[in-house]
Amino acid sequence: MSDPRSLTPEIKFRRGIGQAGGLVAIGVIYFALAKGGLALASIHPSATPIWPPTGVALAAVLLWGYRTWPAIFTAAVIANATTAGSVATAIAIATGNSLEAVVGAYLINLWSSGCNTFSTPNSVAKFALICFVIATPISASIGLTSLATAGYIEPTNFADAWVTWWLGDAAGALVIAPVIVLWASSNDYAFDRNEFLETVGVLATAAAVGLIAFSPLIEQSPSRNPLGFLAILPMLWAALRRGPRDTATVALVLAGMTIWGTLTGGGPFTTANLNVSFLLVLMFLISITVPSLLLSADVEVRKKAEERLRRAQIDLERKVAERTQQLELANAAKSRFFAMASHDLRQPLHALGLFVAQLRTPLKSGERTKTIEQIDATRKEMDEMFNSLLDISRLDAGILTPKITEFPIARLLQTIETRFDRATREKGLRLRVRRSDAWVRSDAMLLERILLNLVSNAVRYTLRGGVIVGCRRRGEMLRIEVWDSGPGIPEDQKQNIFGEFFRVPAPEPNRYGGLGLGLAIVDRLRLLLNHQIDLASTVGRGSRFAILVPKADECATSAEPVDSPRPTAFAVEGRVVLVIADAPMVQQGTAGLLSNWGYSVLTAGSDEAALVRLAEHQQRPDLIISDYHLASGTTGIRAIEQINAALGSSIPAILISGDTAPEPLRDANDRGYSLLHKPVDPMRLRAVMHELFRDHDNRRDTGAAS
Missing domain, CATH: 3.30.565.10 (Histidine kinase-like ATPase, C-terminal domain)
Known part of the structure; x- marks a missing residue:
């Protein structure tokens, strides 16, 4: 948004001319309607039952702000000064008219969503309450009090004049203001032929009902009086089908037809007293306009809710379709992966089988060394593949x-x-x-x-x-x-x-x-x-x-990881390692490797078997190495915790798993255990073992020193 201070003088001048022109237009419209309304006054020259200026003033303040009050005040002063009373009473009446609009708009902005007051039943009810109970009594009270003080009205006529003034202003606010606000704030810029024809149809129906029930073109008779209830039909049509804007417009059409018919002696509200006839018209208009606006707002809320649900359903269906497509693509990708993985993993396994077969035959020393190097290279290739799967699982x-x-x-x-x-x-x-x-x-x-x-x-x-x-x-x-x-x-x-x-x-x-x-x-x-x-x-x-x-910064202190200590830096003699694995070949392979490194090794296939082996040898392990998945659905975590509970101590432990799913990673991470994935690099296993021994020894030394 541009800063008004940055505008050029020419733009400021044009904007000022535009605003002044708008205020003049509001004042002219207000003055014309005021003179027309005052021409219908019968009980007192300043107390008329037909007062559309209230609706115009209220809508102007709601739409264009409180700065419009000078136009309303000036027009009201001129209209009243040229009708009856004095300049002083005209100023007092104009003050009441201005306050009526400003207070009403302020309360509607504060309590009833401003220009959106016709969007929900609750806000429509607040709008009607503010207009009927709070705003319009201000004008009637100030205006008639000033007239009575100046002696321009008899005290005996004060009550009747006040009711007439109040109902005239209330009807103007409730019938005129909604039409102006709703049409001015409408966002329906796209032309829809069907909706346009339906709007024309409902307005034409309202005009036809007005002609039949209220116009002086048809002779008034007792049998014609019930036809006034036909006004409910176009109001219901508009409320149920066309929304608040067309509902308010239909109410305005019916109001014009009813006032015209009553003024010329037609319609069911005609009596010997013109003021009483107009009061009946006002009550009729208020009684059909407010409920219809409430109903139209309720229908509009329901339509918007249904539209949101429909859009949400469409969006959900789109997301489901996208997700289904993603799953199909993922399944296709994984199918391709399994096909490739089957081939790629079988290649090094096939090579390992050939290399092992070569080792079973007599080989020269150089050939044997070369074959062992080829086996190690093949193992590293497989390890790289499994590490890729592990990285994806960790992520x-x-x-x-x-x-x-x-x-x-x-x-x-x-x-x-x-x-x-x-x-x-x-x-x-x-x-x-x-x-x-x-x-x-x-x-x-x-x-x-x-x-x-x-x-x-x-x-x-x-x-x-x-x-x-x-x-x-x-x-x-x-x-x-x-x-x-x-x-x-x-x-x-x-x-x-x-x-x-x-x-x-x-x-x-x-x-x-x-x-x-x-x-x-x-x-x-x-x-x-x-x-x-x-x-x-x-x-x-x-x-x-x-x-x-x-x-x-190049001079920053490096937080480089500390290199793993060399295996020879730790004494292994006398250390007992418990290996838990349900596969005998894993037990044998691990035990053989650890024994070559100088450890005493106990092997078992479960936590129960491990406790039995420990009891038989009367030994307490310095380290536990366990498979994550064991027989009978148990886990290595459970086995480690059972052994710790039985021995009453916390023994360092390493978990080994061939499962790259996220769950083992989370379980081990939550409990603070090291988790290595198969195939395990022997040097990596040895480094982790020594790190655990070092940390355990440091904690023990710290505890002894304290």
Whole structure:
């Protein structure tokens, strides 16, 4: 909205002329209607039962604000001064007329939704109450009091004049104001032929009923009097079908026909006393207008509620259809994933079987070493696949919480160079990692995972040329870029590659790495970290992925993770490890590995069997390693808690699971246990064991010292 102070003088002048013209128009209309109404006065020249100016004044203040009161006041002064009484009484009457409009509009704005007062039955009732009980008595009381004080009215006529004045103003407010307000604030700008014809029809019906029941064109007789009740029909039609605006308009048409007929001696309200006849007309008009407006508002509220329900239903159906489509796409994607996963996971398993078969045959020392290295490489390939599934599960479970620190990007670049140097050399590729001394603000582990996935993806799809990793400073951001000379990504696939289980066909046949989750993990992690990522790619020339990370001050204190201690830094002699697994081969494999590391190992298939073994050997374990899922539907968490309860102590524990669903992650996280996923890297298991032993020993030493 523009500041009025910034308007040019010409615009201000035009706006002022427009406002002045509006006030003049209101004053002229008010004056004309006032003179017409006063011409129908019979009980006193200033007390007329027909007073439409009240409705015009009330509508003007509601629509255009309180600044319209000078126009109302001036017109009322002129109209009354040129009719009867004195200038002083004219000013007093005009004061009452102005206060009537201003007070009525103020209360309607305060209590009854202002110009929206005809939108609900409750607000219509408040509008009628304000007009009938509070606003219109102000004008009658001030005006007649001033006339009586000046001696222009007999005390014996005061009561009749007051009632006439009051009902005339009340009818004007209740019949005239709604029509003006509703038409002025109408938002129905679109032309609808059917609605237009129905509006014309209901107005024509109201005019026809007025002619039949009230006009002087038909001779008045006792048998014609009941026809006045026909006025209810167009009012009901408008209230039920056309809304408050047309209902108020029909009431105005009937009011005009009734007043015309009564004035000329026609209709059921004609009596020997014209003032009494008009009072009967006013009560009739009020009695049909207010209930009809209440009914039309109620119908309008119900229509809007039905429309909202209809739109909500349409919206719900649309969302259900979208969700159904998403589920169908997800099912199709997972079906493709299972097909790919079945193939990709069988490849390394098949290779492992062949390598193991080679080990069963006599091999030279060099060949045996090479076969073992091939087995280890195949295991790592499988581990990468399972880690991708695990990352997706962790993100789905919502248990990854970024730990934002400030650290040098050089550390991550060194990790990338170390991790992929051998892989790129084996493929005949060049890996260039450009050094940078920049510091960034992010989660070091999650950012590392993003970069590892991007570089791994680049290495996987690049057959010749190489991969470049570097950084560019962009204001307050550091842009980390990964370039490759691979096949590139088609334009129509650039969005799809960030979806789960999606893979661009690999250029390298017989390649079994990857499940199509790497870039999906990248996309979720960058959203978690609120980092921007963009992609540029040309088919046949390669791709460039870039991620923007906030820079930090280079002198900031690094909160780098502490390196895991070397396994040899901890004494293992005398330490007892309890292994709980319901699969005998897992028990044997774990026990053999731990025994080679120097631990005393007890194995069991359940918590009950574990307690029996502990009782037989009369030993208390220093560590428990348990599968998450055990036989009979129990969990490793339950087994650990049972053993702790039986021994009356809290023993360090590690859970191992092949289930990548979110529930085991949440359960272990909630209870503070370490959870490793199968296949477990032996060095990772050893590092976690030593970390638990160290923490347990530190707590024990602290407790002993205190």
